[in-house]
Amino acid sequence: MNRDDELRTVVSTLRSRRGPWGAVLTGDAGVGKTTLARAAVGAFAGERRWAAGTESARAVPLGAFAHLVGVSSPMDAASVLRAAREHLVADSADIVIGVDDAHLLDRLSATFVHQLAVNRIAPLVVTVRTGEPVPDAITALWKDNLLTRVELPPFTxxxxxxxxxxxxxxxxxxxxxxxxxxxxxxxxxxxxxxxxxxxxxxxxxxxxxxxxxxxxxxxSPHLSTLIESRIDHLDPELRHVLELLAFQEPLSLEVLSKLSAPETVEAAENAGLVRVRRRDDSGLTVKLAHPLYGEVVRAGTGILAARRLRAGCAVRWRVRSRIIRLHT
Ligand SMILES: Nc1ncnc2c1ncn2[C@@H]1O[C@H](COP(=O)(O)OP(=O)(O)O)[C@@H](O)[C@H]1O
Ligand SMILES: [Mg+2]
Missing domain, CATH: 1.10.8 (Helicase, Ruva Protein; domain 3)
Structure with a gap:
């Protein structure tokens, strides 16, 4: 595996007696967080538990842990968490807990994970996707040094x-x-x-x-579907930003903000869909966060729409250069 150093780091945090007990793996979608987390949990000698945040389980309090903890009768949140904790570690003192996609955890699950870490119930391996909103209880895992944060870069x-x-x-x-x-x-x-x-x-x-x-x-059709499903769920204004860039990139931040709206471009950057870079002449340019986004958007945009998108950019450029000429 290409991630031997990172694996060693994560595994060593699981054995630590003091300080952070376990790790949070952060990085983009597809960078290998789940793969590394599974390898680290798999290398643990004791018992292993695995839970994952998902869009569907998110609607259910403690949904991500439903299969691991036997809480059924209605209780207040504190009692639920206590019961869940006792149930989770009941038959083993030597246990590691993997929590995949913790950015998708419902609030109670996120609190649960935080409590497991604060009370040093068990070492944890948690994964979080960069660019997504993350529950505060999860951010606190690395902010408060309860777990070691390991950032996974793409491969060289x-x-x-x-x-x-x-x-x-x-x-x-x-x-x-x-x-x-x-x-x-x-x-x-x-x-x-x-x-x-x-x-x-x-x-x-x-x-x-x-x-x-x-x-x-x-x-591959699979990847195309994967990216499409991400793009399809976007709010139409964000999608429009991607479409503009797919046909004409890079665009200056100024022009893109006029074709769209400054707050939409900012939202696209926060969502990890676009990247803003500084140009030599100190202006800012915007590109798609990944070349494959452009391929998928272009493949899914009709010929006429594509012409309209290109033309929209061209008109703006012409107007802009005329304005610049007038001013100089
Ligand atoms: N170290 C690695 N070596 C080879 N392939 C990898 C490695 N890490 C991840 N992959 C492959 O990349 C894909 C995405 O990995 P995954 O762990 O699911 O990413 P993430 O959880 O960050 O979205 C998977 O198909 C996996 O097989
Ligand atoms: Mg994953």
Missing amino acids: RAEAVSLVETVLGGPLEESSANRIFVMSEGNPLFLRHVVEGALEAGTLREVAGVWQLRGETVI
């Missing part, structure tokens, strides 16, 4: 290439490796789907012992 080019070459069982041609890395930006999930998509489409082929990517880049 070398790590990404070595992973793909291992999967393919042979070396990748240099320029193909570049294209695959640029497309995935080292995100393991995207990497996997870019490679699978290309293999299925026959654009990634072994020629004289070297793997080559030729022709159109494709992404």
Whole structure:
């Protein structure tokens, strides 16, 4: 596994006697948080428990732990938490608890996790997706130093290439490796789907012992669905920001804020959908947070809508350059 250092760090926090007891793994969707958390929990010698925050369980108080704790009769919150704790650790003193996607926990589940950490009931491995709103009780896990925060970056080019070459069982041609890395930006999930998509489409082929990517880049239907489902749920104004950028990126923050609205662009940045960067001449430019977002949005936008989106940007640019000319 490409994450040996991080795995060692997390496993060592599970054995600590003082200070943070366990870890919070943070990072983008698909960066490998669940994989690493499962490996760390799996390496634990004692008993293991696993819970996960989900959109559906979120509506139910303590929903993420429903399968682990036997609380059924109506009780006040404090009694529920006490009963849940006793039930969870009843038959074992040596137990590790994994909590996946803790940003999706309902309030009571989040409080429960926080109490487990504060009272040092058991070591925890918690994952949190970057860019999502997180319950305060979960943020407190690392803010208050109850757990060690481990930020998972995307793979470096070398790590990404070595992973793909291992999967393919042979070396990748240099320029193909570049294209695959640029497309995935080292995100393991995207990497996997870019490679699978290309293999299925026959654009990634072994020629004289070297793997080559030729022709159109494709992404697997699964990844496309995955990104679409994220984009589909967006409020139409946020989606419009993505559409504008998908056809004309980068855009200056100023122009994009006029085509959309400053608070919408800010919301898109907070949601991890776009990235704002400083240009050399001190202005700010906005790009999609990931090249694959552009592929998916473009694939899902009709020809006429695409023309309208491009034209919208062009008109703004013309007006703007005229204004600049008038002023100079
Ligand atoms: N260290 C790794 N080596 C190889 N593939 C990985 C690694 N970590 C994650 N992956 C792959 O990337 C994808 C996303 O991983 P996952 O752990 O589900 O990400 P996250 O929980 O951060 O969204 C999975 O398909 C997984 O197999
Ligand atoms: Mg995950």
